[in-house]
Amino acid sequence: MNDNICIKNVTVSFTAKAGIVQAVNHIDAIFNSGEITGIIGETGSGKSVLGLSVLRLLAENSRVTGNIIYQDRDILQLPAQELNQLRGKTIAFIPQNTDTAFNPVMTVGRQIGEGAAYHHNIPQAAARRQAIEQLRRYAFQEPQTVAARYPFQLSGGMRQRALCAMSTALSPKWLIADEPTKGLDAIIRRQVFQLFHDLKASAGISVMLITHDLRLAEKLCDAIFVLYAGTVLEQGTAGEIFAGPLHPYTRGLINAQPHKTLTPLPGMPPSLIDLPAGCKFQPRCSCRKSICRLQEPPLQAINGRRQVRCWQYA
Ligand SMILES: Nc1ncnc2c1ncn2[C@@H]1O[C@H](COP(=O)(O)OP(=O)(O)OP(=O)(O)O)[C@@H](O)[C@H]1O
Numbered sequence: 001m002n003d004n005i006c007i008k009n010v011t012v013s014f015t016a017k018a019g020i021v022q023a024v025n026h027i028d029a030i031f032n033s034g035e036i037t038g039i040i041g042e043t044g045s046g047k048s049v050l051g052l053s054v055l056r057l058l059a060e061n062s063r064v065t066g067n068i069i070y071q072d073r074d075i076l077q078l079p080a081q082e083l084n085q086l087r088g089k090t091i092a093f094i095p096q097n098t099d100t101a102f103n104p105v106m107t108v109g110r111q112i113g114e115g116a117a118y119h120h121n122i123p124q125a126a127a128r129r130q131a132i133e134q135l136r137r138y139a140f141q142e143p144q145t146v147a148a149r150y151p152f153q154l155s156g157g158m159r160q161r162a163l164c165a166m167s168t169a170l171s172p173k174w175l176i177a178d179e180p181t182k183g184l185d186a187i188i189r190r191q192v193f194q195l196f197h198d199l200k201a202s203a204g205i206s207v208m209l210i211t212h213d214l215r216l217a218e219k220l221c222d223a224i225f226v227l228y229a230g231t232v233l234e235q236g237t238a239g240e241i242f243a244g245p246l247h248p249y250t251r252g253l254i255n256a257q258p259h260k261t262l263t264p265l266p267g268m269p270p271s272l273i274d275l276p277a278g279c280k281f282q283p284r285c286s287c288r289k290s291i292c293r294l295q296e297p298p299l300q301a302i303n304g305r306r307q308v309r310c311w312q313y314a
């Protein structure tokens, strides 16, 4: 039995007023245990939806097909009770918005202790002591003081760290983190980088890292999946992807960064209600050939782990 998370032919659609939103389209992806795997892509490319689908945290109007295999079981088929055991205890999720992740009227320490109290049935006082230890681990100099505070009394960076402390309080095997550096300044981003680095190195936690922060992804991740309109356009090791992106979209994402050429990708992502024919990126692609409009290219292995979905390489 391995600890990888295997996503097999997963499709997620939402029923909306305007029609069926095809947010994730036939994604196959293996997230290797012991590694940090980055999911990158423009806004609306399906990163959060993919992450949420792993713990079945999607909204009511969603429909998910395919398999998400973890420890020889399909998470999508787990009965509610086993799913609850998995959530938080084995696979933890850090949502995109740290403001809503906390209960605003409960102290930070109490919230960190709650999970332990619930899953391990331990008394309040002991849970509180554990919470303080957990905060100390996350580099809080005065964990007692922080534990007594309410979420709004913490700065953005502290809240992010407190959220990591809460999410990993039950020593999960996996952490799915959605935009953990969003809205944080450079110094705090470095702290978050260090935090994730230590999670993997010291705590042995495997991570699925959803991010717009390509520099963070490059430094932190072992592997990368590049998403566009709910489809994987390229995947590989972080070294491969950042040193030599193959897909025009990946090249565009990398070049759009402030420390690169700051050239934005031309055009807009497609409507997920009415996806373009052929390659989903073709309407915006400078390398487009006539076949690109007609047929979607397969995701093809180039060498090793590397795969790209583009007719240039087919
Ligand atoms: N409950 C829902 N009903 C309808 N559409 C939804 C729902 N949840 C998500 N979507 C749509 O699914 C698509 C993918 O959303 P997702 O949040 O995964 O994007 P993302 O890549 O995480 O973007 P961002 O970088 O902005 O966080 C978007 O078009 C979004 O509007």
Ligand code: NI
Pocket: 047, 048, 049, 096, 178
């Ligand atoms: Ni998102």
